[in-house]
Amino acid sequence: MDAAVRELSYAQAIQEAMALAMEADDRVFLMGEDIGVYGGAFQVTGDLVERFGTDRVMDTPISELGGAGVAVGAAVTGMRPIFEFQFSDFATLGMEQIVNQAAKMRFMLGGEVSVPLVMRFPAGSGTGAAAQHSQSLEAWLGHVPGLKVIQPATPHDAKGMLLAAVADPDPVMIFEHKLLYKMKGPVPEGHYTVPIGKAEICRAGRDLTVVATSIMVHKALEAAETLAGEGIDIEVVDLRTIRPMDKQTVIDSVMKTSKLLCVYEAVKTLGIGAEVSAMIAESEAFDYLDAPIVRLGGAETPIPYNPDLEKATVPQVPDIVAAARDLAKGVR
């Protein structure tokens, strides 16, 4: 019998996954700034401290570098920490431990250890928090062999991928768009996993492939509805994992539609869109392309405070509609 499915918010789905992981395995614990009685800056841990106590829902001092290092050390010696960065921007303070230690420790030691570490990063713009609290830095970490980097877009995937991340023997970095936290969607009860490294076709279509990540999946789906009214049929691929990337799903989709649009919130240059585009250009799908590949990414600027400027910094639904329409009609 299928587990009962309820509507949960993205934040509730993550919280439920963390609670299930802690119930199932004593080694799992949470670390982060103000995740205890405060409930986390975005209320993702919520009241978990009441259920699991302060040893397993551990508030840390404001010490991102040291805290990340403690998580690495705990992971390598038998625990299964889930470490929350209060904002993904603060990864910049913990980068040494993430990039030099967590990612490389197994390799440097010739496979003698594993680092079963999960790190969560509330990311993205749209909250008016300006340039130091709104970035999308997932491609930075996606550049580092040894890490796995995921961006679940739905409550269903947020829960299933977090449970997959906790079970994974290697460090998994989860980028959660802050505007998704309140979004609701169907989430099965109980334990299930959504595999890391698998993209999903969340809307099948014949005219154009849109490869999107995180919140851009929802914007692409909205754009697809608008364009369906114009007779343009878009296929939307939710990449879900950026390292290791599910190349085959993207290749197969592009071979079917012959056109590719990449949509992501991070700064456009040297980003995920560049990687997906190059991957297609190197693949058997290249010969199937009927038009140049198009990327829609963030502007080449820090995220501004003013709400209109902020919106203009990242792709919005009308931008996707316009780009997809032009590409489908061969204007480009």
Add this chain to the structure above:
Amino acid sequence: MATARKAISPEQTNQPFAYRQYSPEQLRDVLYKMYLIRRFEEGAEDSYMRGLIHGTMHLSIGQEASAVGICTPLNEDDQITSTHRGHGHCIAKGADVKRMFAEFFGKTTGYCKGRGGSMHIADVAKGNLGANGIVAGGIPIAVGAALSAKRMKTGKVVVSFFGDGANNEGAFHEALNMASIWKLPVIFVCENNGYGMSTSTERSTAVKNIADRAAAYSMPGVIVDGNNFSEVAEASHIAAERARAGEGPTLIESKTYRYRGHSKSDRNRYRTKEEIEDWMSNRDPIMLFETELKEFGIIDDKGIEAVREAVKQEIAAGIEFAKVSPAPELGDLGRYVYTEVA
């Protein structure tokens, strides 16, 4: 070694700690280990000069009493994190020099299967979680290992070795603070050899003693002569007992000196020949320990000669093992990046 203790008779109580705590056989083993570290590093240096080892290395010759003194009171399953100058720590924690040489030679029989080299030497089975190429990189990791020990109630103690240079890194301060607020079983060991690369502690560090910084994190700060085995071992013993009793961390500053340069590129322009000569002639840790052992009748010249000869043979066998060991297959380049799932 920590478990085997001698009964203390009243006439022995004026002796230094090590001579009350350890049997003559254990003390001769300590001498053996100190020689093994020195000859290992001389052997590694020689192999480097001959082009058998590439890259670079950071030698701890002159710091042997510090490494062995800290590790002697530890149990086999206690853990350490180490530094770029970590060969001595690795040997002191029980590593086999054969597999260390093999690692330096880049061979599959090395501790890291040729992927780590000198700067990432580790021996996880003996509790060495690894040297580190990042100054202070291992300090928060040690705190994390101590958190595991506390949560899983393993009774383990974790030692984090680092140099004087690390005490000005943010990671040092963040790690000490967390270890203290959570009362974790960790011992912070600063091996102060006077210079972070070329910059002296006088020029780099606002406090006179690095141990003074312990006060800021409400933990004991202990200064020891890092070239005196017994003094170092006593401080480590006390800190380990405190940690195991759940009373939290200790910061030990072990004042010592490295004879060689920072790494193989060092032109030694920041210190005088006289200074180096003074440490080598008057404060050499092995020489001081030998003198004490002879004074207490634990070893004679013949016994010392036998130790040196045995070490020489172990080193020669280690280098030979490394030379004849197989190199990694190029096709295995991608291994160990991720855990292979069967």
